[in-house]
Amino acid sequence: MSTLTHERAERRKAWGFVLPALLWTFAFFVVPFIYMAAVSLWTRQGRETIHSWTLDNYLNFFGKPHLLQALFNSLEVTVIVTVISVILAYPLAWIIAERVPRRFQRLALVLSILPFWTSYVIRSYSWLLVLSDSGPVNQALVWTGVIDTPLALSATRTATVIGFVHFFVMLLTLTIYANLVQLSPNYRRAAADLGAGGLQTFWHIILPLTLPGIMVGAFLTFVLCIGDYITPQILGGNNELLLPQVIMLQLGRTANFPMAAALSLVLMAVVTIAYLLCARWLKIERA
Amino acid sequence: MKALRTILSIAYAGAIYVFIFLPVVVLVLFSFQDGRLPVPPLQGVTLHWYGEIFSDSRLMSALANSVLVAVVSSGISCLLGFLAAYGLARYTLPAARLQRALIIAPMTVSTLIIGLGLLSLFGALGIFRSLWTVGIGHVVINLPLCFAIIYGSMGAHQVNVERAARDLGAGEWQVMLLVTVPMLMPSILAAFFLALTFSWDEFIIAFLLSRFDVTLPVEIWSMLRSGLNPKTNAIGSVVFLVSILLLLVMELLVFRKPRRAS
Amino acid sequence: MISRSLGTSLRRLLLSTAFATWAFSPSPVLAAEELNALVWCDHTDAALIEPFEKANNVKVNLKEYEGTGAGLSIIEQSQPGDWDVLVVDGVDVKRVADMGILGELPADIVPTSDIFPEVVMAENNSKDGKIYAVTEKFGYNTISYNKDKVDPADMEDLSIFWSDKYKGRIALYDYYIPMIGLTGLALDKKTADLTEDDLPAIKEKLFEMKAVARQVSDVVASQTALVGGEVDIILGGGEWVTASLAKERPEFDWTVPKQGAVRWTQSIGVFADSEKKDLAQKFVQYILSPEGQARLATSSCYWGMPANSKAGEHLDEQQKAALRWDEQPEYLKNTQLYPVVDAKMDAAMQDVWTEMLQH
Numbered sequence: 001m002s003t004l005t006h007e008r009a010e011r012r013k014a015w016g017f018v019l020p021a022l023l024w025t026f027a028f029f030v031v032p033f034i035y036m037a038a039v040s041l042w043t044r045q046g047r048e049t050i051h052s053w054t055l056d057n058y059l060n061f062f063g064k065p066h067l068l069q070a071l072f073n074s075l076e077v078t079v080i081v082t083v084i085s086v087i088l089a090y091p092l093a094w095i096i097a098e099r100v101p102r103r104f105q106r107l108a109l110v111l112s113i114l115p116f117w118t119s120y121v122i123r124s125y126s127w128l129l130v131l132s133d134s135g136p137v138n139q140a141l142v143w144t145g146v147i148d149t150p151l152a153l154s155a156t157r158t159a160t161v162i163g164f165v166h167f168f169v170m171l172l173t174l175t176i177y178a179n180l181v182q183l184s185p186n187y188r189r190a191a192a193d194l195g196a197g198g199l200q201t202f203w204h205i206i207l208p209l210t211l212p213g214i215m216v217g218a219f220l221t222f223v224l225c226i227g228d229y230i231t232p233q234i235l236g237g238n239n240e241l242l243l244p245q246v247i248m249l250q251l252g253r254t255a256n257f258p259m260a261a262a263l264s265l266v267l268m269a270v271v272t273i274a275y276l277l278c279a280r281w282l283k284i285e286r287a
Numbered sequence: 288m289k290a291l292r293t294i295l296s297i298a299y300a301g302a303i304y305v306f307i308f309l310p311v312v313v314l315v316l317f318s319f320q321d322g323r324l325p326v327p328p329l330q331g332v333t334l335h336w337y338g339e340i341f342s343d344s345r346l347m348s349a350l351a352n353s354v355l356v357a358v359v360s361s362g363i364s365c366l367l368g369f370l371a372a373y374g375l376a377r378y379t380l381p382a383a384r385l386q387r388a389l390i391i392a393p394m395t396v397s398t399l400i401i402g403l404g405l406l407s408l409f410g411a412l413g414i415f416r417s418l419w420t421v422g423i424g425h426v427v428i429n430l431p432l433c434f435a436i437i438y439g440s441m442g443a444h445q446v447n448v449e450r451a452a453r454d455l456g457a458g459e460w461q462v463m464l465l466v467t468v469p470m471l472m473p474s475i476l477a478a479f480f481l482a483l484t485f486s487w488d489e490f491i492i493a494f495l496l497s498r499f500d501v502t503l504p505v506e507i508w509s510m511l512r513s514g515l516n517p518k519t520n521a522i523g524s525v526v527f528l529v530s531i532l533l534l535l536v537m538e539l540l541v542f543r544k545p546r547r548a549s
Numbered sequence: 550m551i552s553r554s555l556g557t558s559l560r561r562l563l564l565s566t567a568f569a570t571w572a573f574s575p576s577p578v579l580a581a582e583e584l585n586a587l588v589w590c591d592h593t594d595a596a597l598i599e600p601f602e603k604a605n606n607v608k609v610n611l612k613e614y615e616g617t618g619a620g621l622s623i624i625e626q627s628q629p630g631d632w633d634v635l636v637v638d639g640v641d642v643k644r645v646a647d648m649g650i651l652g653e654l655p656a657d658i659v660p661t662s663d664i665f666p667e668v669v670m671a672e673n674n675s676k677d678g679k680i681y682a683v684t685e686k687f688g689y690n691t692i693s694y695n696k697d698k699v700d701p702a703d704m705e706d707l708s709i710f711w712s713d714k715y716k717g718r719i720a721l722y723d724y725y726i727p728m729i730g731l732t733g734l735a736l737d738k739k740t741a742d743l744t745e746d747d748l749p750a751i752k753e754k755l756f757e758m759k760a761v762a763r764q765v766s767d768v769v770a771s772q773t774a775l776v777g778g779e780v781d782i783i784l785g786g787g788e789w790v791t792a793s794l795a796k797e798r799p800e801f802d803w804t805v806p807k808q809g810a811v812r813w814t815q816s817i818g819v820f821a822d823s824e825k826k827d828l829a830q831k832f833v834q835y836i837l838s839p840e841g842q843a844r845l846a847t848s849s850c851y852w853g854m855p856a857n858s859k860a861g862e863h864l865d866e867q868q869k870a871a872l873r874w875d876e877q878p879e880y881l882k883n884t885q886l887y888p889v890v891d892a893k894m895d896a897a898m899q900d901v902w903t904e905m906l907q908h
Contacts, residue, residue, distance in 0.1 A: 010378060013378070014379075016374070017373050017374025018370070018375055018386060020370055020371070021367040021371035021430060021434065022371070024426065024427070024430060025390055026389075028405060028423055030389075032404030035407060036403060036407055046893060046896070047621070047648070047892050066908075067903075069907050092300055092303045096300075099293070099296045108300075110538075111304065112307060114308075114534075115307055115310065115527075117488075117531060118314065118523060118527045119488055119504060119507060120488050121508050121511065122507060122519065122520075122522070122523035122526065123311075123314075123523075125769075126310035126311070126313055126314040126520075129314075129325060130309055130310050130313050132777030132778070133778040134326060134327050135326075135327065136313060150778075152763070154764075154773075154777070155763055166306065166307065166310065223395060223397060226397065227400065230491075230508075234511070234770065237763065237766055237770065238764060238765035238766060238906050239906075244399050249903065253616055254622075254896065255618060255619075264399065264403050264404075267397060267400065268396065271397065323794070324776050324794070324797055326773070343595075344595060345595070406626075410626045415628075416626070499585070499610040499611070509593075511769050512590065513768065513851065514851065515769055515772040515794070
């Protein structure tokens with residue numbers, strides 16, 4: 001009897017600890033999300049919002065090539081960025097974890113993510129200056145004689161990708177490094193004992209073991225990249241539109257909340273699919 | 288062979304470091320530009336633009352707003368995150384997995400969507416957009432982060448210490464505040480500072496949910512919409528400096544202390 | 550022990566943060582009243598606003614927006630009485646007044662006789678003999694260029710924008726209304742007569758222009774490209790893009806081509822449901838006064854001609870030269886107002902523009 005009341009009291013106490021966070025997430029994340037899903041089924045005609053349920057916004061999106069194109073552009077850019085970032089970040093994380101003496105590792109790591117702490121809006125703007133025709137990249141290339149005339153770097157998809165990769169190389173270096181240092185040297189020793197060469201060890205032992213870390217980083221990259229508005233808006237020169245830009249256009253120019261909501265849900269769906277695709281490597285809740 | 292590998296490693300790391308630091312160096316360099324245009328060539332060195340930003344009242348109040356929103360929202364995120372982690376790690380609750388998943392969920396959603404959702408909901412409820420609404424949005428994105436970090440660092444050995452304290456007659460709150468919190472301080476601080484930097488630099492939620500009082504990234508965005516100016520470089524450099532200082536403080540507070548938990 | 554010292558450090562950190570917050574905060578505002586204004590970015594210049602705040606002991610809260618659509622969406626998200634003063638595109642005054650957003654202005658606060666007659670725009674700013682807004686500033690969406698790098702003679706004809714001569718060296722200004730107006734002019738269509746039937750032809754030309762252009766960008770990205778040398782021409786630019794650069798880069802010039810160009814105007818009015826109409830009208834009066842007009846014309850965000858001709862008394866010769874004060878009669882003759890569009894046409898134009906961006 002008394003243990004039962006005690007248990008009940010314990011449980012009530014436990015709910016008391018968890019409820020604030022649950023309620024906050026429910027009120028400011030779940031409810032807005034459901035509301036937005038409802039709004040996406042309304043339509044906007046002229047300056048009026050029509051409050052009757054229809055799939056028009058979604059049909060519109062999939063029916064208008066220039067809107068659908070934004071989704072494909074976003075997917076392409078995001079996949080390119082994710083792949084390049086992983087490829088660039090892995091060796092750096094490896095070098096920091098394996099080649100840099102232990103007591104300098106933290107410093108090397110902090111240095112590799114330091115520019116993360118410049119303002120993110122300004123970082124994109126700064127790339128605009130760096131990639132301009134008279135900017136340091138083109139100046140250096142011309143000066144060394146690699147090219148005669150400056151490359152058209154700014155206001156292109158290349159610029160957007162560079163801006164993104166810059167950010168995500170830092171992020172991925174961090175996650176992959178964290179994964180590499182957790183590996184026990186025993187694995188490598190065992191592999192060497194069994195006669196595996198350096199490359200073999202890497203391919204069959206190290207890479208599979210660090211795959212979860214890579215996937216977590218890659219998924220984070222995917223989520224952050226596909227939902228970002230600033231980088232393509234500042235660096236892309238509007239030569240193509242990505243999905244977040246189209247969402248912001250709906251808001252800014254027509255106040256078309258229903259359409260913006262529908263596009264957001266499409267974006268959400270894409271992220272969910274990406275999550276499911278790499279779910280078996282992702283254990284974010286236990287990260 | 289080994290020398291070659293070392294040379295290759297240094298060359299590769301060097302190249303990536305150059306790539307990573309390039310925009311920062313250019314940004315800081317041209318914040319000293321003696322002229323109105325933050326583009327090459329560097330015409331001379333001046334602190335004029337720093338003077339400009341410190342006398343720009345809109346920019347300075349945006350800076351203050353950013354600090355305020357970041358500190359308050361990170362504090363709330365840490366508090367809620369800690370309580371939830373404590374509850375979920377120390378007690379068995381029904382559907383604990385689902386609860387964890389719910390608290391973590393906002394982390395897997397683009398901030399644009401979170402911002403839009405809050406914007407439409409607040410609009411429908413007639414709630415004014417203000418620094419408060421921005422703060423609410425920032426807690427939504429930072430709570431999962433704080434929860435994950437703190438929950439991840441709650442291990443079995445702390446349970447033993449807590450039990451010992453309880454056996455010695457400490458009450459629930461005493462155990463939590465005097466035993467658990469101090470033991471988890473490194474991860475609580477890490478969560479706090481990480482949340483602080485995210486909130487400090489967050490743009491889209493702040494852009495969508497603010498009105499007259501804006502945060503620094505939003506003010507910088509309007510500066511960027513209104514004319515080419517080395518002031519933008521100067522404020523960017525200041526933000527960088529402040530962030531580095533914050534990082535140093537975190538380094539000293541969190542990592543330099545011997546961690547008794549581990 | 551350690552935890553205690555950590556606690557102390559944390560407390561110290563929080564204290565110092567609190568101190569920093571306090572120290573960085575703007576000086577305490579003792580103003581009795583606040584005025585909420587929804588404006589274009591040129592109104593956020595402290596040099597313009599502070600004299601009014603000081604003289605009347607009020608605080609003016611400013612929210613800037615770009616494009617009438619964005620402004621309307623902000624108003625829609627607000628409650629009645631939230632806003633007091635509105636700055637809006639001159640051609641949209643009627644539309645906004647029809648929606649009941651703007652209130653009537655008393656005729657005696659408008660210095661009509663001092664305003665350049667071409668920009669009084671009574672047919673836009675008033676309805677049924679009632680005044681709803683007053684023109685405060687104007688300028689042109691035309692061609693800005695680097696005269697060291699392009700042949701100025703080429704800039705006299707809009708058809709250069711779909712020829713290959715300057716391929717990859719052109720920036721198109723990213724605002725659909727004036728740009729579609731300009732494209733219409735190139736096709737010999739008056740901006741006032743544009744209808745949905747004209748859009749297919751305009752769309753085709755826009756696609757051709759996009760193919761030749763390097764980028765479609767806002768003011769800063771366009772300026773950066775012009776200064777950095779990526780582009781030599783900004784279509785849709787004008788004094789408001791280049792005047793602020795003129796001092797350092799005298800090679801930047803602008804012109805109105807033979808087909809003419811588009812004239813932008815901005816109007817100021819008071820919200821119908823403002824609870825501080827007197828103060829709001831006082832603010833409007835200040836903005837329209839010669840002093841206010843001179844400050845608005847040379848605002849840090851962008852320059853433009855003041856609507857009040859008396860503002861010239863408060864501008865120096867250099868400023869007047871940058872604004873091309875003396876050439877205005879000719880420009881006014883060769884330029885047309887923005888197209889006036891209803892919601893349906895507006896949506897169609899945005900669609901065309903988005904398609905062009907995605908092309």
